[in-house]
Amino acid sequence: MIGDLFVVVWDDGHESYYPLEELRRACPCAVCSGEPDLFGRMAGGLPQRYTPASFVLQSVEPIGNYALQPNWADGHTYGIWAYERLRAFCPDCANK
Numbered sequence: 001m002i003g004d005l006f007v008v009v010w011d012d013g014h015e016s017y018y019p020l021e022e023l024r025r026a027c028p029c030a031v032c033s034g035e036p037d038l039f040g041r042m043a044g045g046l047p048q049r050y051t052p053a054s055f056v057l058q059s060v061e062p063i064g065n066y067a068l069q070p071n072w073a074d075g076h077t078y079g080i081w082a083y084e085r086l087r088a089f090c091p092d093c094a095n096k
């Protein structure tokens with residue numbers, strides 16, 4: 001991590017720099033994206049209320065070898081970023 005950027009170095013040598021705020025706002029979990037959960041219920045459906053802690057990354061846990069789970073300082077740990085999705089979200093690649 002560099003300041004407010006989350007850095008990923010990929011197997012092919014590409015480096016991705018994700019602004020933490022954008023990463024959090026794009027959180028793929030059901031609560032943030034408003035998608036129904038496994039049981040078809042809407043999880044909350046309320047707009048997220050962000051605090052400064054929402055954009056502070058405490059740690060990132062690897063999930064198997066296919067995803068990363070950011071651990072946000074406000075206690076939000078539901079977002080699971082599959083590597084494919086994370087790579088597709090790379091701000092650098094998106095501009096090409």
Ligand SMILES: [Zn+2]
Binds near residue numbers: 033
């Ligand atoms: Zn989320």
